[in-house]
Amino acid sequence: MKKVAIKILFLLSAFLISAIGIIVFVYINTQKTFPGCATEIPQSIYGTENRLAENELKGRDIFNANCAACHKLYKRMTGPSLKGLLQNKRYPSKEFFFEYLRNEQKLIEEKDKHTLSINEEYNFDYKHHFELSDLEIEQLLEYIAE
Secondary structure, eight states, rough: OOHHHHHHHHHHHHHHHHHHHHHHHHHHHHOBBTTTSSOBBOOOTTTTGGGHHHHHHHHHHHHHHTTTOOOOSSOSSSSOOTTTTTTTTTTSHHHHHHHHHHHHHHHHHHHOHHHHHHHHHHOOOOOOOOOOHHHHHHHHHHHHHH
């Protein structure tokens, strides 16, 4: 009788250890997060990922890293919505947008009327000063284009 009890105890222990191992494995593999933070990676909806070209995908990454804290594509936040920025003539030219992103303070000091009107409308103390290459800004513009 004692040998049967030991065998049952051994089998139950092996089963319990296996079950815990499987649960831990499943839990770890379902918790996909961005590197360095606890934000879960959003699941792509069928067909949405393939609609963006390579430059637009890179532009989306640039947008998320540099712009998304204050801007949304279709909705006004701390800053204006950015979708169709140049097509809607909110900025006079692509060159102006490049300069605005790289050194907004310089434009303010030069009393540029577009910069001053944007700052007056949004009344926020943040000054754009990104060290982005021309290619990165082009990719960003492709992403936010209409």
